[in-house]
Amino acid sequence: MRLRRLAALAVLSLAALTACGSDGGSGTSALRIMAPAAPGGGWDQTSRVAGEALKAAEPSRKIEVYNVPGAGGTIGLAQIAGEKGNGDLLMTMGLVMVGAIEQNKSKITLADTTPIAKLTEEYELVVVPAGSPYKTLGDLVTAWKADPTKIAIAGGSAGGTDHIVAGLMAKAAGIDPKQVNYIAHSGGGEALNSLLGEKVAVGISGIGEFAEHVKSGKLRALGVSSPERLANVDAPTIKEAGLDVELANWRGFVAPAGLDDEAKKRLTDLVTKMHDSPAWKDAVLKNGWADVFQTGQPFADFLAAEQTKVKGIIAEMGLVS
Numbered sequence: 001m002r003l004r005r006l007a008a009l010a011v012l013s014l015a016a017l018t019a020c021g022s023d024g025g026s027g028t029s030a031l032r033i034m035a036p037a038a039p040g041g042g043w044d045q046t047s048r049v050a051g052e053a054l055k056a057a058e059p060s061r062k063i064e065v066y067n068v069p070g071a072g073g074t075i076g077l078a079q080i081a082g083e084k085g086n087g088d089l090l091m092t093m094g095l096v097m098v099g100a101i102e103q104n105k106s107k108i109t110l111a112d113t114t115p116i117a118k119l120t121e122e123y124e125l126v127v128v129p130a131g132s133p134y135k136t137l138g139d140l141v142t143a144w145k146a147d148p149t150k151i152a153i154a155g156g157s158a159g160g161t162d163h164i165v166a167g168l169m170a171k172a173a174g175i176d177p178k179q180v181n182y183i184a185h186s187g188g189g190e191a192l193n194s195l196l197g198e199k200v201a202v203g204i205s206g207i208g209e210f211a212e213h214v215k216s217g218k219l220r221a222l223g224v225s226s227p228e229r230l231a232n233v234d235a236p237t238i239k240e241a242g243l244d245v246e247l248a249n250w251r252g253f254v255a256p257a258g259l260d261d262e263a264k265k266r267l268t269d270l271v272t273k274m275h276d277s278p279a280w281k282d283a284v285l286k287n288g289w290a291d292v293f294q295t296g297q298p299f300a301d302f303l304a305a306e307q308t309k310v311k312g313i314i315a316e317m318g319l320v321s
Helices: 001-020 042-056 072-080 094-105 137-146 161-172 188-196 207-215 261-275 278-287 298-316
Strands: 029-037 063-067 089-094 112-130 152-155 179-183 204-206 219-224 250-258 290-295
Touching: 001 112, 029 042, 029 072, 042 072, 042 089, 042 112, 042 188, 042 250, 042 261, 042 278, 072 089, 072 112, 072 250, 089 094, 089 261, 094 161, 094 250, 094 298, 112 137, 112 161, 112 188, 112 207, 112 261, 112 298, 137 219, 137 261, 152 188, 161 179, 161 204, 161 298, 188 204, 188 207, 188 290, 204 207, 207 278, 250 261, 250 290, 261 290, 278 290, 290 298
Parallel strands: 029 063, 029 089, 152 179, 152 204
Antiparallel strands: 089 250, 112 204, 112 219, 112 250, 112 290
16 A cells, blocks of 8 residues: 555656646746857857846856757757747747748748747848958949859858848849859858958858958958948948848747747746846947847747748749749
């Protein structure tokens, strides 16, 4: 009889532990943040800045940032999809991933996640190595039109923001976007290495990924994808070169699907606390990001609209078959 009671208690204890492990996370548990790209790029930078801001906002909470590179973030996306109900996990993502999902024909989409928050926007910068013969964007466009396939352009993943900007610039210059010699990299850090090693002629990425090397003189900024010149970037707009191109990259957080309302609120509150912290505000200012914080249904609606918009853009540019 005693053995039977002990067995029953063991079953109840196991059930309780299982329930605790699947309740969407606890208020004091460790939080993991996935950067679905290689170290050195925009997602990695955002993830690590967010991790430091979260540590400052909640010193007692353990924060781990880790990388899962590949396929424009869709490898990381597939991992998130396999973590259904895990309320202690966030993935940094953005416009790049929206395009990569289409480009890679990923069966896993953002519909398989829980939208948490849009964080920042950042414009794209077109740069060349310091020793490049192209002194202006006009010089580059002239050479590009003469032989489109000769100009190798480094950027992030295929179908991502950098690739889209290259395609839009080509189209505006009268070049078939399919002729763009775009060299995709798994992250901004790798694209930067190709530029500094002069393995490519041009680089396109977020301002924050090139800013330090533009200031040091290792890279020359030719144009920025903003509607007007920016105070923190010594470069004309792409529009000033006669190319009607304007695009902002955005980044945010999603969590695994299957979270209950309590777990979703807990994560949203935590990210809101991070956003409101002095550490995050300072990082946004330092990196030249625009603060576009948005949570809940408005962010979910924004995601849906972006997927429709980007799908149309990359289809028009011939980036998907």
